[in-house]
Amino acid sequence: MRPSSKIIANQMFTRIYLHIPFCRKKCPYCAFFSQEPSAGDIERYVRLVCEEMLHHSHTVTAHADVDSIYFGGGTPSLLEPRHVGELLEQTAGLFRLAPEVEITLETNPGTVDLRKLSGFRQAGVNRLSLGVQSFDDRMLATLGRIHTSRQAQAAFASARKARFDNIGIDLIHSLPGQTPEMWRTDLEHAIKLAPEHLSVYGLTIEPETPFAARYPEENTQLPDQDLSAEMFEAADDLLTLQGYEHYEIANYALPGRSSRHNSGYWHRDGCLGLGAGAHSFLRDTDFGTRSCNPGNLATYAASLRNGVSASEEVVALTRDDAVSEFMFLGLRMADGVTFPAFREAFGIELKDMFGRQVDDLISQQLLTEHASGIRLTRRGMLLSNHVFRMFLT
């Protein structure tokens, strides 16, 4: 990767990501940048993000309409509807939005009621990603979540009342002490609510979190690899039976309801990330540029006060970087990667570059080839990290 000192003009994005780095209480398994807010922090932060947006509106260019705005965190639902309205007005004033722009807000069930959800809807949010994680109160307590199962179900019902017709539910499996039966019960609870989208990730123990100290490697409370695989397969079986498309390793959606923001990430569409700790990927005539903002509120605020871009660690991707990303992000999707798309992006046949790797992985039943490309098998999804390593250039 080639480091670069500044963001260059005429870089392109079609997605905007707004990072809200506040949580009411830090969950012990979480490695995302967030902190508990003090009085006035949120008001000040919203103004800073509006300022950053103004700065970028002069330095980067969205050649196409922005078709997705995503409030991620942290806990964006700690914002008041007026804050969300302010950020969306600034976005609409500075960038060209597609008429059907998808506007998603990550929502913690412990932070919303009908009033707040109706306010978000009125402000323009049209999709919610509800961080339920489990419908089992024992598991929620283990995860240190601030809500109960009953509160999660009430939040979902309130969201429907507030006229949200596009709701995703996030669940985590392979939790300490969780059995496959407990996981199936979680899935059944979710199915009963009939969300349009489900994300089902296996718990990973992130270094330097309280969970890393609590659950060192080989801890017997954590389900082993076989049990985790069973839980992954249970989700696949149960959800596809209910009409959900398994469109990415950990994501399921009713037809036409996949997440535009996440799909754009896996397709390597440009994304302007705003806020402390936010990551950007801007497309350009070369192979694209990745950057991230300081994951520290004071540093982020200081860089904006000095009238400079908050972005640091700006890296222009090399062709090799882009090839690897194309493969490991594209293969996450159920459709996989296609030969014509690879040829168009890199001017070479995929098989000329990776013929040996593809043959090996097919013989291990981790990949399958069809007329126009390759995709992971179900076994390949379970062992995806092994597959992705084969495409590092």
Ligand code: SF4
């Ligand atoms: S609410 Fe979400 S972002 Fe906040 S600490 Fe918990 S897991 Fe992390």
